[in-house]
Amino acid sequence: MSAKRTAALVGNPNSGKSALFNALTGASQKIANYAGVTVERKAGRLTLPSGAPVELLDLPGSYSFDAASPDEAVTRDVVKGVFDGEAAPDVLILVLDAANLEQHLVFAQEVLELGKPTVVALNMVDLAERDGLTLDPEALSEALGVPVVPTVAVRRKGIAELTDAIAEARSHADEEAHTRWHLTLPERRLTAKHIARSAILSKSTRHTIENGVDRILLNPWIGPVILFGLLFVVFQAVFAWATPFADALEGGVGAISGVFSERLPKGLFRDFLVEGVLAGVGSVVVFLPQIVILFFFILVMEASGYMARAAFLMDRLMALVGLSGRSFIPLLSSFACAIPGIMATRSISDPKDRLTTILIAPLMTCSARLPVYAVVIAAVIPQTTVGPGIGLQGLVLFALYVAGIVGAMVVALVLRSTVTKGAASGFIMELPRYQLPRLKDLAIGLWQRAWVFLRRAGTIIFVATIALWVLLSFPKADPGESQLDASLAGAVADTLHPVLEPVGFNREMSLAIIPALAAREVAVSALATTYAVDAEDEDIAAEGVTAKIAALWSLPTALAFLAWFVFAPQCLSTIAVARRETNGWKWPTVMVVYLFALAWLSAGATYWIATAAGL
Ligand SMILES: Nc1nc2c(ncn2[C@@H]2O[C@H](COP(=O)(O)OP(=O)(O)OP(=O)(O)O)[C@@H](O)[C@H]2O)c(=O)[nH]1
Ligand SMILES: [Mg+2]
Numbered sequence: 001m002s003a004k005r006t007a008a009l010v011g012n013p014n015s016g017k018s019a020l021f022n023a024l025t026g027a028s029q030k031i032a033n034y035a036g037v038t039v040e041r042k043a044g045r046l047t048l049p050s051g052a053p054v055e056l057l058d059l060p061g062s063y064s065f066d067a068a069s070p071d072e073a074v075t076r077d078v079v080k081g082v083f084d085g086e087a088a089p090d091v092l093i094l095v096l097d098a099a100n101l102e103q104h105l106v107f108a109q110e111v112l113e114l115g116k117p118t119v120v121a122l123n124m125v126d127l128a129e130r131d132g133l134t135l136d137p138e139a140l141s142e143a144l145g146v147p148v149v150p151t152v153a154v155r156r157k158g159i160a161e162l163t164d165a166i167a168e169a170r171s172h173a174d175e176e177a178h179t180r181w182h183l184t185l186p187e188r189r190l191t192a193k194h195i196a197r198s199a200i201l202s203k204s205t206r207h208t209i210e211n212g213v214d215r216i217l218l219n220p221w222i223g224p225v226i227l228f229g230l231l232f233v234v235f236q237a238v239f240a241w242a243t244p245f246a247d248a249l250e251g252g253v254g255a256i257s258g259v260f261s262e263r264l265p266k267g268l269f270r271d272f273l274v275e276g277v278l279a280g281v282g283s284v285v286v287f288l289p290q291i292v293i294l295f296f297f298i299l300v301m302e303a304s305g306y307m308a309r310a311a312f313l314m315d316r317l318m319a320l321v322g323l324s325g326r327s328f329i330p331l332l333s334s335f336a337c338a339i340p341g342i343m344a345t346r347s348i349s350d351p352k353d354r355l356t357t358i359l360i361a362p363l364m365t366c367s368a369r370l371p372v373y374a375v376v377i378a379a380v381i382p383q384t385t386v387g388p389g390i391g392l393q394g395l396v397l398f399a400l401y402v403a404g405i406v407g408a409m410v411v412a413l414v415l416r417s418t419v420t421k422g423a424a425s426g427f428i429m430e431l432p433r434y435q436l437p438r439l440k441d442l443a444i445g446l447w448q449r450a451w452v453f454l455r456r457a458g459t460i461i462f463v464a465t466i467a468l469w470v471l472l473s474f475p476k477a478d479p480g481e482s483q484l485d486a487s488l489a490g491a492v493a494d495t496l497h498p499v500l501e502p503v504g505f506n507r508e509m510s511l512a513i514i515p516a517l518a519a520r521e522v523a524v525s526a527l528a529t530t531y532a533v534d535a536e537d538e539d540i541a542a543e544g545v546t547a548k549i550a551a552l553w554s555l556p557t558a559l560a561f562l563a564w565f566v567f568a569p570q571c572l573s574t575i576a577v578a579r580r581e582t583n584g585w586k587w588p589t590v591m592v593v594y595l596f597a598l599a600w601l602s603a604g605a606t607y608w609i610a611t612a613a614g615l
Contacts, residue, residue, distance in 0.1 A: 006055045006087070007046065007166055010079060010111055011095035012104045013037075013061025014432050016123040019153035020095060021058035024163065028444060029058055031154075032302035033432045034311075034329060036061065036347035039071040041078055048167040057089060060347070065110050069349035079114070091169045092118045093162070098128035098135055098150070099433065101199060105192035106185075112144060113182060117169040120148040121162055126155070127433060132204035140199040154438065210434055214309070223313045234297045235401065236394035238290050238370070239377075245289035250544055253282035268473075271533070276469035277462070279532035280525035283545045285457050287371040287521075288450060294367055295449040296442070298336060303437035307332065308429060321409045322416030325429060327357040331408070334364035335401075336449075338574045341366075342581055352420040356412055358581055359420075359591050362574055363408035363567065365401050367453075368520040372565050373400055375524050379549035380558040403566045407598065419590075456519060464518040465525040468511075472533045484508070484534045503600060504560035504607030506553065513564070519571050556610035563606035567599035 009017040013035030022029055025044030030037055038060045046056040059078055060071035067076070074083070081088025094111050096104040112118060122137055141148040147165045151158035183191060217223050257278040264270040301307045307329060315325030326348045334341030341361045348354040365373075377393050384392050416422075468489060477486035484490045484507065493511035500510045508530045516523035528545035531552075535543075549558065570592055578588040 006057060006089040007091040007093055008057040008059055008078060008089035009093045009095055010059055010075060011061060012063060012097065012100075012107055014430065015061065015095045015097045015100075015104060016121075016151075016153045017061065017095045018058050020093070020121055020123065020151065020159075020162070021056060023153050023156050023159050025056055028448065031441070032307070033305040033435055034302065034308040035430055035432070036071065036329060036344065039074075039343055039346040041074055041083070046163065046166070049164060050167065052167075054091075054166065063107055067349070069347050070354075071346040072349075074346075079111070088116075090117065091166055092116050093121055093166065094118055094146075095121045095123050098122050098125045099131050099133060101128075101135070102192050102196035103430075105195050106188050108144070109183065109188045109191060112146065118146045119162065119165040119169050120144060120146055121153075121158070122148050122150045123153050125150045126152045126157075127435075134201040134203075136199050136201045139201075140195070143195045143198060154441070213434065214431070217306070217309050218312060220313075220316070223309075224317075227310055227313055230301075231401070232398055234294065235398040236389075236391060237297070238293050238397060239374075239391055239394040242289035242293050246286050249286040249288065253278055253286060254544065257282070271473065272466075272469065275473075275529055275532035276466050279545070280465035280469065280529035281457055281462050283375070283528035284371055284461055284521045284525050285454070287374060287524075288453060290370055290374055291367055291453050292446055292450055294370065295336065295446055298332075299442055299445045300437050303435060303441060305432040305434045308431050311429060312431065321412040323353060323356060323412055327353060330357050331361060331364050334361045334366060337366045337368065338362045338364070338571075339577050342574070342577050345581065350422070352416075352422040355582065355587065356415050356420045358578055359415060359587065359594075360408040360411050362570055362591065362595060363404045363411065365404045365566070366520070368456075368571065369565055369568060371521045371524045372516075373397055373562060375527075375546055376549060376558050376562055379546045380553065380555055400562060400566055403563075407567060407602075411594070411598075456521070460519045461522055461525055464515040464522045465529055468515050468522075468526050469529050469533065472530060482534055484511075484530065487533075489530070499600075503564070503604035504554075504557045504611070505564075505603070506557060509557075509561055513569055517569055517572055520565070520568060523565070555615045556607045559610050559615075560603040560607035564599045564603040567595050567602055569599065570595060 009021055011017055014033065014037070016031075018029045018031045018038050021027060021042070021044060022031065024046045027042075027044045029042055029044075038058060040060065042058040044056050044058070046054045048054060057078060059075040062072040062075040064072075065076045065080075067073070077083040078086065079088065079092065092111060092114070094108055096108060108120075120140070122135065122140065125135065128135060135150070137148040137150050147169070149158050149162045149165050151162055153159075217226060257274050260270060260274050260278070264273070301310070310332070311325040311328035314328045318325055318327060327345070330341050330344035330348070332341075333344050338361045341364065342358050345354045345357045345361070348357060374397070377396050381393050381396050386392050386395060471489035471492065472483065472487045474488060475486055477483040482490075484493075489511055490507075492514065493507050496514065497505070497507055497510040500513075508527055511530060512523045512526040515526050524545065527549070531545060531548040553561075575588045575592060578591055579585060582588065
C-alpha cells in the first residue's frame with residue numbers, strides 16, 4: 001500500500017465537512033448552519049494511527065462537478081487534480097448528511113465515478129435519529145462499493161473509525177466503478193432514491209417542529225416582521241447590554257491614564273503612553289463589549305439555521321433591485337466585515353449578480369464602524385427612551401444600519417440597470433435543519449471574534465494611531481499656539497479640509513478620516529489622540545473622546561460624520577480583496593469613487609438639512 005499524502009473532504013454544502021475537518025485536524029475552521037460557508041480550499045494535518053501524517057483538505061460544498069460558481073470550481077479543480085500546482089488528492093472523504101441521504105447521494109455518484117480511493121462519512125446521524133430515521137451503514141456501503149463510517153462531527157463520534165478507514169482506503173475497482181456510475185442526472189436521481197431507500201431501515205413519522213416553526217418564520221407577512229424585529233432587538237442590545245461593561249472598561253482606561261500622568265515624569269514617553277496608546281488605542285478597545293454582543297447574535301443566527309431562512313425571506317425583496325436571495329448571506333456576513341462578505345460571493349454563480357454584490361458589500365455596516373457610530377451616538381444622542389424599552393441611542397444605531405441597507409439597495413438597482421445589466425438569476429437554497437447552537441461553539445466563535453478585534457487594536461490600529469500621534473506631536477507648538485496648528489498633521493488636515501468643510505466637518509474630523517483608511521475604528525482613536533495632544537490642560541487630556549465630542553461638536557456636524565460613515569471611506573483591505581475577487585483595478589476603483597461621492601453627498605445633505613432645521 002503506497003503512502004497517502006493528501007486526502008480531501010468533498011460533499012454537498014452544509015453536510016459537515018468543515019466540522020469533520022476540525023475534528024480530524026484540531027483546526028477551528030468556520031462552521032455554520034447554511035450552505036456556502038467554506039469558499040476556498042483549506043489545508044490541515046491529520047495523523048493516521050500509524051503515525052503517518054496526511055495533508056487534509058477542506059473544500060467548499062458542491063452539488064455537482066459541472067457547477068458554475070467560483071467556490072464549486074475550486075472543489076472540482078482540486079479533486080480532479082487541475083488546481084494550480086497541486087496533485088489530485090490520494091483519498092476522498094465523501095461526506096453525506098444522513099438525514100438528507102437521497103439529495104446527497106446525487107453528487108456522491110459523481111464523486112464515486114472518479115474511481116478514487118474513497119471513504120464515506122455518514123455524518124449527522126444524530127439528526128437523522130432525531131428525525132426518526134434508522135440507517136444501515138452496511139447496506140449503504142454495499143450499494144456504494146466503499147466503506148461507510150457513521151459520524152457525528154460536532155461530538156467527535158466516529159472520528160477514530162473514520163481515521164482508520166482513511167488509512168486503509170484503497171481504490172474501488174476503478175474500471176467497474178466508472179461504467180457503473182456513468183449516468184445522466186435524472187438517472188442519478190433515481191439511483192439515489194433507490195440507494196437511500198435500501199439504506200433506511202426504519203422511519204417513524206416523527207412530528208418535526210421544523211414545519212410548524214417555518215410556517216411562521218417563512219410566512220410572507222409575519223416572517224419579515226420577525227426578522228426586522230430581531231434586528232431591532234440586536235441594536236438595542238448592543239447599547240443596553242454593553243453599557244455597564246463599556247463604562248467599566250472606559251473607567252479602567254481613564255484610571256490607568258491618570259496614574260501614568262501623575263507618576264511618570266513629564267516628557268515625550270509619558271505623552272506617547274497617555275495621548276497615543278491610552279487615549280487612542282484605549283478609545284477603541286472599550287468597544288469590545290459591543291462587538292461581542294453583535295457577534296453573539298450573528299453567531300446564533302448562523303448556527304441555528306435562521307440565517308438561511310432570512311435569505312429566503314429577503315429573496316422577494318432583493319428581486320425588486322435585481323438581486324437574489326443568494327446575495328443575502330454575503331451581505332449579511334459583511335455586517336461582520338466586508339472582507340469575508342466579499343469572499344462569500346464566490347458561492348454566487350451568476351457573474352453579474354456576484355459583481356453587484358461585491359460592489360455593494362461595503363455599504364453593509366461592518367463591525368469596525370460600530371465604535372465610530374457608538375462613540376458619536378453616545379456623545380450627542382441623549383440616553384432617553386422613546387417608548388417602552390426602546391432607547392433612542394439604539395434606535396439611531398438601528399437607523400444607521402438601515403440607511404446602509406437602503407443605500408445598498410438603491411445602488412444595486414442603479415448598477416443592475418446600467419453596468420451589471422442582465423436578467424436576475426433564480427434562487428434555490430436549501431433550508432438547513434434547525435439546531436440549538438452549541439455553547440462550546442458559540443464560546444469559541446465569540447472568543448475568535450474578540451481576539452480578532454483585540455489583535456487589530458494591538459497591530460493596525462496601534463500603528464496607525466501612533467503614526468498619527470507622531471505627526472501630531474511634531475513640530476512642537478510655540479506657547480499659546482495650538483499643537484494641531486503647529487504639527488505636520490495639522491498641515492495634512494488643512495489640505496483636505498476645504499473639501500470637507502462644506503459638509504460640516506471640523507478639522508479634527510477631516511484629519512481622522514485619513515488614518516481611518518487603515519481600519520475604520522482608527523477614526524475613533526485618531527480623534528481621541530488629536531484631542532488629547534491638543535489639550536493644553538492635563539486634566540482635559542484625561543477626559544474621554546466622548547466627552548470631547550459632546551462638548552465641541554454641533555449636532556449637525558456630528559450627524560454629518562455619522563452619515564459619512566454609513567457610506568464610509570473603504571478600509572484598504574476591502575479594496576485589496578475587491579481587486580483580487582474581480583481580477584483587476586477597474587471595479588475597486590468604481591467602488592471607491594462611488595462610495596466617496598455618496599459619503600460626501602449624504603454627509604452634506606445631513607448637515608445642510610440639520611442646520612436648516614435649526615438643530
Ligand atoms: N447535529 C449535528 N450537526 C452537525 C454535524 N456536523 C456538522 N453539524 C452542523 O452542521 C452545520 C454545517 O457544518 P459545516 O461543517 O459548516 O458544513 P460544511 O459541509 O463545511 O458546509 P459548507 O462549507 O457550506 O460546504 C454546522 O452548523 C455544524 O455545527 C453533526 O454530525 N451533527
Ligand atoms: Mg465548510
